[in-house]
Amino acid sequence: MPELPEVETVRRGLEALVVGKRIDDVVVTGLRSVRRQSIADLVVSLAGRTVSIAGRRGKYLLIGLDNAATLVVHLRMSGQLLFVGPPRNEVALVAHTHARIAFDDDSELRFVDQRTFGELFVTADLDPRGVPVALSRLGADPLVDGIDPSRLAQLASARRTTLKAFLLDQAVLAGIGNMYADEACFRARILPTRMTGTLRRSELDRLVRSVGSVLDDAVRGGGSTLRDARYVDLLGAPGRFQEHHCVYGREGEPCVACGRPIRRVRVAGRSTHFCPSCQR
DNA sequence: AAGCACACCTGCTAGC
DNA sequence: TGCTAGCAGGTGTGCT
Numbered sequence: 001m002p003e004l005p006e007v008e009t010v011r012r013g014l015e016a017l018v019v020g021k022r023i024d025d026v027v028v029t030g031l032r033s034v035r036r037q038s039i040a041d042l043v044v045s046l047a048g049r050t051v052s053i054a055g056r057r058g059k060y061l062l063i064g065l066d067n068a069a070t071l072v073v074h075l076r077m078s079g080q081l082l083f084v085g086p087p088r089n090e091v092a093l094v095a096h097t098h099a100r101i102a103f104d105d106d107s108e109l110r111f112v113d114q115r116t117f118g119e120l121f122v123t124a125d126l127d128p129r130g131v132p133v134a135l136s137r138l139g140a141d142p143l144v145d146g147i148d149p150s151r152l153a154q155l156a157s158a159r160r161t162t163l164k165a166f167l168l169d170q171a172v173l174a175g176i177g178n179m180y181a182d183e184a185c186f187r188a189r190i191l192p193t194r195m196t197g198t199l200r201r202s203e204l205d206r207l208v209r210s211v212g213s214v215l216d217d218a219v220r221g222g223g224s225t226l227r228d229a230r231y232v233d234l235l236g237a238p239g240r241f242q243e244h245h246c247v248y249g250r251e252g253e254p255c256v257a258c259g260r261p262i263r264r265v266r267v268a269g270r271s272t273h274f275c276p277s278c279q280r
Numbered sequence: 281a282a283g284c285a286c287a288c289c290t291g292c293t294a295g296c
Numbered sequence: 297t298g299c300t301a302g303c304a305g306g307t308g309t310g311c312t
Contacts, residue, residue: 228292
């Protein structure tokens with residue numbers, strides 16, 4: 001499912017393929033994909049605008065327009081952004097295509113979302129950093145802002161929850177989802193079931209380095225595409241980082257470090273993978 | 281008031 | 297073989 005590395009890969013695609021183009025036409029057919037405003041409002045605010053910048057905050061894509069408004073896209077679990085053309089009409093529409101944004105050069109951006117959890121909205125209500133006010137609850141983005149170890153230690157000691165729930169909380173760090181939470185815990189050699197209050201400073205420092213390294217490596221690998229093939233980049237290509245997963249989706253398989261079988265349990269309502277021997 | 285369960289969806293799969 | 301219950305997970309909401 002798209003987490004920070006997958007969304008960052010899509011962002012880079014938008015930067016290369018969409019920035020600088022003028023929006024000619026917008027068609028929204030998926031009524032569930034636009035829910036914070038009317039479809040008519042969204043269409044009117046996009047038509048005629050030129051894309052000026054492709055940004056990201058956590059798992060949200062921020063497509064900046066030349067009138068200082070921003071098109072915000074969240075892919076949730078099954079959303080895809082696909083770039084087609086030119087010419088755009090020669091590429092057949094796939095099932096679950098809910099929105100099409102056509103550009104002046106006859107190319108097109110398509111929003112495809114099987115499970116319709118994803119959404120699009122346009123907002124001009126931005127904070128001084130240019131981040132939509134609607135996203136103000138998000139914590140630091142590990143790639144854009146970096147992680148402040150002291151701040152993380154402060155948050156961890158104040159919480160009474162598991163490390164897994166802590167990492168999934170987008171108000172703590174924005175962009176980590178189920179896959180990379182498990183992978184980061186493995187790299188840090190900490191059990192995701194640990195309560196955050198029991199984590200020593202040395203362990204939190206290891207966690208900070210592990211989150212950073214796993215996200216960096218995953219971005220370099222173009223993100224992770226699981227068996228359901230839901231995640232692909234703007235041009236439809238799958239990611240490669242799934243081949244480097246150490247624990248996620250590897251229940252019963254040998255640990256890459258010690259050879260003992262990877263275990264899977266349910267933590268914070270999520271399927272959680274770990275090595276019971278390497279992680280403490 | 282923080283933390284948890286649940287709803288929202290569709291498609292795939294495990295199990296009968 | 298064919299059906300169905302269960303599962304997959306990001307986030308908003310509502311309850312405790």
